[in-house]
Amino acid sequence: MLDQIVFYFFAALAAISAVLVVTRRNIVQCAIFLITALLATAGIFLQLHAEFLFIVQVILYAGGIMVLFVFVIMLINLDISLHQAQYNRQWWLGLLLALVVGAHLILAVAVGRSVLPFGEPAPATMLEPSTQIVGRTLFGEYMLPFEIASILLLVAMIGAVVMAKKKV
Amino acid sequence: MHAVIQYLISIWVPLVCALVIVGVLPLVTGYIVLMERKVMADMQARLGPMRVGPHGLLQPIADAVKLLIKEDIIPDEADKAIFWIAPLISVTAGMLAMSALAIGPWFQIADLNVGLLFIVGISALGIFGIVLGGWSSNSHYSLLGALRSAAQLVSYETAAGMAVVGALLLAGTLSTREIVTAQGDYGTWFIFAAPVGFFIYVVASIAETNRAPFDLPEAESELVAGYMTEYSGFRWALYFLAEYTNMVVVASIATTLFLGGWLRPFAGTPAFNFLDYFPSALMIFVGAYCLYRAPKQPVKVQQLFMMVLGLAFFGVALILAAPLIGRVNDMLPGLKPGLHGAFWFLLKVGSYIYLFMWLRFTFPRYRFDQLMRLGWQFLIPLSIVNVMGIGLALVLHRQWGWSHWTAFPLTTALTLLVAGWLGWAGEKKDKEHVFVGES
Amino acid sequence: MIPTSHYLFLSLGLFTIGIIGVVTRRNVIIILMSIELMLNAVNINLVAFSRLVGSAEGHVFAIFIITDAAAEAAVGLGIIISFFRNRETLLSDEMDLLKW
Numbered sequence: 001m002l003d004q005i006v007f008y009f010f011a012a013l014a015a016i017s018a019v020l021v022v023t024r025r026n027i028v029q030c031a032i033f034l035i036t037a038l039l040a041t042a043g044i045f046l047q048l049h050a051e052f053l054f055i056v057q058v059i060l061y062a063g064g065i066m067v068l069f070v071f072v073i074m075l076i077n078l079d080i081s082l083h084q085a086q087y088n089r090q091w092w093l094g095l096l097l098a099l100v101v102g103a104h105l106i107l108a109v110a111v112g113r114s115v116l117p118f119g120e121p122a123p124a125t126m127l128e129p130s131t132q133i134v135g136r137t138l139f140g141e142y143m144l145p146f147e148i149a150s151i152l153l154l155v156a157m158i159g160a161v162v163m164a165k166k167k168v
Numbered sequence: 169m170h171a172v173i174q175y176l177i178s179i180w181v182p183l184v185c186a187l188v189i190v191g192v193l194p195l196v197t198g199y200i201v202l203m204e205r206k207v208m209a210d211m212q213a214r215l216g217p218m219r220v221g222p223h224g225l226l227q228p229i230a231d232a233v234k235l236l237i238k239e240d241i242i243p244d245e246a247d248k249a250i251f252w253i254a255p256l257i258s259v260t261a262g263m264l265a266m267s268a269l270a271i272g273p274w275f276q277i278a279d280l281n282v283g284l285l286f287i288v289g290i291s292a293l294g295i296f297g298i299v300l301g302g303w304s305s306n307s308h309y310s311l312l313g314a315l316r317s318a319a320q321l322v323s324y325e326t327a328a329g330m331a332v333v334g335a336l337l338l339a340g341t342l343s344t345r346e347i348v349t350a351q352g353d354y355g356t357w358f359i360f361a362a363p364v365g366f367f368i369y370v371v372a373s374i375a376e377t378n379r380a381p382f383d384l385p386e387a388e389s390e391l392v393a394g395y396m397t398e399y400s401g402f403r404w405a406l407y408f409l410a411e412y413t414n415m416v417v418v419a420s421i422a423t424t425l426f427l428g429g430w431l432r433p434f435a436g437t438p439a440f441n442f443l444d445y446f447p448s449a450l451m452i453f454v455g456a457y458c459l460y461r462a463p464k465q466p467v468k469v470q471q472l473f474m475m476v477l478g479l480a481f482f483g484v485a486l487i488l489a490a491p492l493i494g495r496v497n498d499m500l501p502g503l504k505p506g507l508h509g510a511f512w513f514l515l516k517v518g519s520y521i522y523l524f525m526w527l528r529f530t531f532p533r534y535r536f537d538q539l540m541r542l543g544w545q546f547l548i549p550l551s552i553v554n555v556m557g558i559g560l561a562l563v564l565h566r567q568w569g570w571s572h573w574t575a576f577p578l579t580t581a582l583t584l585l586v587a588g589w590l591g592w593a594g595e596k597k598d599k600e601h602v603f604v605g606e607s
Numbered sequence: 608m609i610p611t612s613h614y615l616f617l618s619l620g621l622f623t624i625g626i627i628g629v630v631t632r633r634n635v636i637i638i639l640m641s642i643e644l645m646l647n648a649v650n651i652n653l654v655a656f657s658r659l660v661g662s663a664e665g666h667v668f669a670i671f672i673i674t675d676a677a678a679e680a681a682v683g684l685g686i687i688i689s690f691f692r693n694r695e696t697l698l699s700d701e702m703d704l705l706k707w
Contacts, residue, residue, distance in 0.1 A: 022628035059289035094630030102623030133663040156678030163685030
């Protein structure tokens with residue numbers, strides 16, 4: 001019961017804030033609602049017993065990436081953009097296509113329901129000390145992808161510095 | 169029956185702990201502020217607050233009442249909703265972070281298996297309160313303070329995180345309770361195994377809590393009051409509460425990770441068991457000092473107040489001494505670790521905060537580019553080297569069978585060598601650097 | 608207990624909202640934020656499946672996605688800053704020159 005309350009609360013919070021992210025006019029408010037959506041997702045991770053992922057989501061997404069976003073938003077003055085049109089000229093076409101994609105996804109889940117055990121509740125947690133298991137998987141089986149990811153981060157860091165520097 | 173009691177304990181103990189933290193923390197922060205003013209006064213050879221209550225002991229309450237009844241001003245041009253909610257974000261993040269702390273083996277709201285990361289992560293969310301508050305005030309000083317704060321926090325969080333990783337490698341767990349137990353099993357606090365990590369954490373945590381000498385976000389000679397320039401009254405008090413809560417949080421992290429949490433000094437050595445009498449002795453000393461000062465107070469009420477205070481300290485001393493009596497200890501075996509654990513934990517947190525104050529009144533403020541250079545070119549490389557050094561020591565100890573006494577000093581010496589080289593290289597570069605407007 | 612399909616519906620809902628944001632908004636920062644929203648929706652999916660199958664691989668992939676999101680945000684915001692410095696605008700439909 002408590003499980004369900006937690007899940008539907010966070011799901012509703014995430015969905016509502018996601019809608020507000022794409023509809024608000026003020027970028028700072030968009031960023032705040034994105035933070036709310038990300039934290040709600042973190043709550044859903046916790047409800048799924050993914051504690052480590054929950055904290056990664058809070059530290060990296062909410063605490064790291066979003067601070068970067070807010071920082072950049074404040075560096076760039078936004079008084080002008082408040083009074084400009086918020087949607088591009090072909091927004092109706094984009095909306096239509098996005099809804100088509102969404103309908104496809106719903107169809108996929110609905111069809112998959114008969115093949116995979118989607119309908120039943122997920123089995124009770126089999127991953128008990130989830131942090132240890134994630135660590136072992138990450139540094140055992142997925143060692144090479146992990147190293148590649150660290151190189152990706154290095155490349156991104158150099159790229160961001162070069163890009164944002166005034167004179168190269 | 170037993171199951172019912174167990175259930176009630178599992179529900180009510182965390183709830184009571186949470187209520188105690190939320191209720192007591194504002195008072196504690198008030199008294200930390202008083203302590204800070206007294207320490208500052210002492211270092212500057214003056215008396216500090218002396219008017220409200222004997223030796224200014226009631227000053228925090230007077231300040232709180234003043235701030236509560238002050239007018240709550242919201243600037244016309246401010247973004248009202250965000251302006252209103254920003255201080256709440258900071259306070260909530262700070263208080264939420266306290267929920268995973270283990271203050272003694274009894275007093276803990278939740279023992280998460282990602283406990284320490286939870287504290288670090290949630291307390292980092294407090295930055296949004298500062299940034300949004302600074303932005304929504306619609307003032308240049310506030311915005312500059314907020315930007316500085318964000319840049320500073322992002323830079324120093326990396327170094328603090330790497331220092332924490334070093335200690336976590338030693339503990340082998342993320343749960344706050346098990347980290348302290350691991351230090352008991354090692355027989356030494358992690359500060360002696362990883363002194364460089366502790367140093368990095370001290371510097372980085374000062375920067376993270378925006379305190380002098382790294383208080384650039386609220387540097388009063390440059391930015392009025394930084395991100396809180398437009399705040400007044402209760403909301404300003406909330407920011408203050410958040411700042412001091414964060415201080416308590418980082419002090420608690422340092423205590424848990426490096427200073428042995430609730431463990432007594434030399435916890436495993438029976439020869440030092442006389443230290444069990446230290447808590448009571450300290451309380452008796454404080455109480456006796458209060459009684460000694462009581463007749464010297466100028467007003468009758470103040471004399472009475474000091475007497476009551478001294479007796480209260482004697483009472484606390486009695487409570488702390490109770491578990492030392494054999495019979496009581498046999499009846500309630502959990503009492504001693506609970507009470508004495510909390511005492512040692514709070515004493516260590518207090519000493520760490522005192523260290524913060526000491527540094528604040530000793531060092532002049534850094535310039536912003538110096539701050540950034542210190543973070544990125546000294547602390548972050550050093551913290552990475554520190555993690556590698558601890559890893560090396562663990563390999564030497566566990567795989568090659570070296571003893572603690574050779575493995576850890578060796579890697580610490582190597583890390584210090586790197587630190588010296590980094591400092592020397594930075595100094596050299598600093599001399600070559602010509603400032604704009606200087607030539 | 609909550610059936611896995613509910614997680615999937617939530618995830619695809621967020622994903623669709625993210626797509627809508629990317630294709631309809633003009634402000635580049637909001638487009639970038641919508642992309643973050645989409646990546647986030649994928650994470651929910653992965654973790655829910657991880658629970659269903661009972662393996663930690665979904666968690667590992669979610670960590671990789673978060674890493675990727677961090678890299679993407681850093682580079683994307685770097686591009687936005689340098690673009691804003693040159694053109695004084697944040698609108699995607701004014702970004703119509705290949706070389707400045």
